[in-house]
Amino acid sequence: MSIEKRTVPGVKRSLLAAAVLAVSASAGAADGVKMGALATLEGAFTVLGEDGMRGVKMALAERDNKACGQEIELITGSSDASPDSAIRAARKLVEQDKVEILIGPLSGSEGLAVKDYAKTQPQVTFLNGTSAAQDTTLRDPADNFFRWTTDGAQWQAGLGTYAYDEKGYKTVVAIAEDYSFPYTQVMGFMLEFCEKGGKVTDKFWVPIGNKDYSTIVASIPDDIDAIYVALGGADAVNFLTQYEQAGGDKPLIGGSITVDQTVMGSKGRRKSYVVGTPSAGPIADSWDDPKWQAFVTTYQETYPDGLPSPSLFAHGYYVNTLAALTALEAVDCDLSDDQAKFRAAMSSLELETPTGMVTLDANRQAVADIFLTEVAEADDGTLYNKVVKVIPQVPQTMGMDPEAFLALGPVGRDNPECK
């Protein structure tokens, strides 16, 4: 007998099993609302994804896992931060688990991918997690993709003006990782800074994964006023250490994730160095607004094992989940007619969040408050981000005429430019 033949029963068996599973799985439950949450629970971003999930659960817990009296069933999905894996996880949640509302994903390129996928699933409403790529909602948006969080450019609102006017920096160089999220951050900073008359003489795009900044440090010219650094927490630590070791002494301007707890919490020497560094982002740990403080306290009490303070990932997932629940209440959980009422309710919602009021623009993109902060030293010697100013209701077009804003073109290594 032939060898090939012998393997046939094996395949047969597994396929039969698959077929049986498939049939049984497609018979779903009817009561309640099925909600999916998608975050990175594998790979290097696991910690961030876990914090995002905390945000989802906090919003649900506040309402006892119920909306308009109906039980909310939460099903989680995991990606490894690659768009492919985000799509596969989203497909499983939507097509297999039959969720009606999906919250996620976490990172920018995942967001772009999920937005594209959303177009093929008009019966499901997608709400962003924390992905902050501009084009998710700016160019070619999906009708059923809602983003209650701001994008990477919005996060930098007010920073350019502050650096130019208050700090008096006229020429800077930018150092950032070489991909779309930092491009967006740099754009958000430069729009205002260049408008004021500032010059960004050089941009150092550091390949992703590079840990050795010594040569970048050596390339920084002497005749500048400050360095704009849009590196993630860990890379920021690396850069700062190496810059300081090499004897660097220029002041810094931080992106939204540059001078976070990772940097300020790390021990010893670079501490004093970052005092006075301005940055801007969607949250500010030390904001004294009572609603924010209550949010922080609840987080800390609910998750003693969590981060010291909710990250922007917990915040982002929380806000989007909150929006979904609020809109569900508004339409009394009526998800009929391809969720038309639900979506209409969401579009006109004025959402009260721990970080102020949020509304959506025509592209279903959040208009929200942005926090301009500066690193300060507390009495006990610890560092924190002091809120300098709250920039109210920042739109995606950063106050520009939408036509003109779109005409700027997609962000990139060389866009925008003001040398």
Place this chain on the structure above:
Amino acid sequence: MKLFLLTLLNGLTLAALYFLVASGFTLVFGLMRNVNLAHGSLYLLGAYIGYDVADFSGSWFLGVAAGFVSMAAAGLLLQVLVFRHMEGQDLRQTLVTIGISIVLADLMLAIWGGTTYQFEPPEWLYGATRMPLVRAYPTYRLALLGTAVVIGIALWLFLNRTRVGMMIRAGVDDREMLSATGINVHLVFAITFAIGAGLAGFAGVVGGTALSIAPGEDVRYLLASLVVVIVGGMGSVAGAAIGALLIGLAEQFGLAYSPTYGVVYTFLIMVLVLAVRPQGIMGKKA
């Protein structure tokens, strides 16, 4: 000019780090024909353990020692528990090490999380040293360069001047002869593996201090080691030094003068070397 000199120094010091990682890798390969694709995992695991020890004891040097010792022990375990049972089955060994590295990476992520760790070297190693022409250069990186030179010389002396070293070298040249002479081959294998793995752990702490440690560094240093030894020639410590120099310099000069494709250049060098000399610069024909 100053940028050129600084980049040169950066290249040299990065090469020093690559050499520390790759020398262990090449040693193990040369003797055992075992491509240990878990070498990068040993680097990262050694660094994490070293970090915990340094953090707990407050002594950076204890951390360095812990990195070396713990990984040398792990190497011994690997050799005794796994590789001894599949001698001569090089492909199977390679697949096993891939499996081990996948599991280790995930377990390390479970234990140490996704955050970045940075060591606190002793005060006198921190900061910059005054130097002619380039004004100042980070002291720690100079120390790293010195360490690599010392380790390189020590390895050379060990291989050329000690009995065990000569056995190892004999084994690299002719494995059958080694067993024919009645030497306890298992012992030599175990010692070699312990040294190779220990060097990875040592480099983990030393390199983690120069830069930082985080998930993904295992793959990064595995790839760096691969390219270094492919370029330098498998099994040759001198080859590892030459390969590390080429790759370290290429990476830094790429970053300085053409950052976009800096990373790709190192691989281009590899392909070029392969095209001309498939066995690597210092490698012997298989």
Place this chain on the structure above:
Amino acid sequence: MSESAHRIAHANAAHALILEGVSRHFGALVALDAIDLRIRAGERRAVLGANGAGKTTLFNCITGDFPPTSGRILFYGEEITRFAPHERIRRGLRRTYQNSLLFPSLSVLDNLYLAARGVTRRRLSLLRPGPEDAAQESARELAHLVHLDHLADQPVSELAHGQQRQLEIGMALAGAPRFILFDEPAAGLSPAERRELVAIVEALPKHIGYIIIEHDLDVALRLADYVTVMNNGALLKEGTPEEIQSDPDVQRIYLGEQHG
């Protein structure tokens, strides 16, 4: 045939193989030292010599596995000293190896089939061998010739040692061999296997000449009509089997060693 008669025959007949001053050095070691050898077409020659006398090196030089350091090799009048092994194979020169160099996971027939295809023109084909494939045909014939028909579809790794030696010979016979180098074909065989092997070699077509390296004197002298004795990389003696058997030098160096 007396020695002088042999010499005369040598001078007249076409030579299958001529070696002129062939040497092979491995570093400082001289494995072959200026060998001169002439073998007529169809001649059957045995090469005797102690281990390390240079017999296998001699074969390696002739087949091109290791080219000689100096000297000339002529095969049917054509100089082949610098030819690649497969170019020599295509001219009808074949060898068997001391340690079987077969394809263990393939069947007997596939081994023979590859050997038969190796000498054809279009070796690289993506098609399956058809029923009218000449190489397939000759593989079956070869299997028959070396008494392996009943094992034709068996993977080689499952064959007995003796059967593998038979297959080696079958591989050497593929295509149109004119001359074969047998490297200890009977080593490690049982008496029965040995008889089978001798029968196969004896039954070779008369036009195919060969050199056989063999330690078993009975086998060697039975299969050869002329004998060369080597010692320390050089030729020591040449003669008919009878002459060699009675030569005192040979007895001392080679036979003495063999028989204690």
Place this chain on the structure above:
Amino acid sequence: MNPVRAGVQGKTTAVGVYPGYAVLLILLLAYPWVASGFWTVQVGAYSLILGIISLSLMFLAGYGGVVSLAQLTIAGCAGYMLAIHGVNSAGLGLGWPWWAAVPMAIVIATLMATLIGLISVRTEGIYTIMITLAIAVAFFYFTRQNYTVFNGFTGFAGVEPPPLFGINWRDAMPFYYLCLTVAVLCYSLVLYLGRSNFGIAMQAIRDNPRRMSTLGFSVNTHRVLAYTIAGFVAALGGVLSVWFNGRISPGSISTGPVIDILIIAVVGGLSRPIGPFLGALVFVLLENFAIDLIDRDRFNTVIGVAFLAMVLFSPDGLLGLWEKLKPRLVPRREGSAGT
């Protein structure tokens, strides 16, 4: 050299029609009629796609003893070329019609496979693994850094199968049948080649390359051709893969997925062309449902341990396990129903 040396011992003397094949094919054809859209595409079609790409590795490793880690890279190259030459939503690319873009993608990827073959054919065994891994990583870095052609980190989205014959090929059932057709073709191709002159020669080269060259075969030509053929199969898988995901970016071809292909092939079994498909099915089921079984993030531990267990205890993967278990599970009569 287990498991590769364990080798392809399959011995089919003719391409007979086996009843088992017919049953399997009927099951595969009937599958989407009983399965939901998710099971049809995300499990069915995706397993077939991963199976095709792993099949290209099985062809190289099982027949030729050449373990290349660049097979996913070739598939990715085909995907990229399709996105670049065809229609995508990134606003880059040439916008060619599918009947020009698809062949172009396959040709370029196959050429790339040949090039990789030319570079790595000078090496053997583990050297080949390392060099192909390095090539795979180099290509990954290059696509991530290059914006003018490969659109860098973002890559391309909106790559859809063409609406041919009025059918939307991205719909569950048509897409599944498309994948099934390609998979059956690739499977048949590999099966056929296994017993072709070329396949026999490759297996002989795996056993003993030096002897093959003394027999007059050009070992390097055969090996490079093997890379080319495997590359062609991988390229087909790559085209399907980019249609399946609708997109491609450097993340699709990074070290993780590259190693996944090796895992799939080894877990499934390298000795027969069905092995990779088995491995792919198991991998896809684990990837989709591990999260429902083991709380959350230890997926890689599960995969890694499964892979290790296979390599350590069953060098011939699931196929080997099946061989061991079969005598207990299947009654004797099976033996008489054969050729």
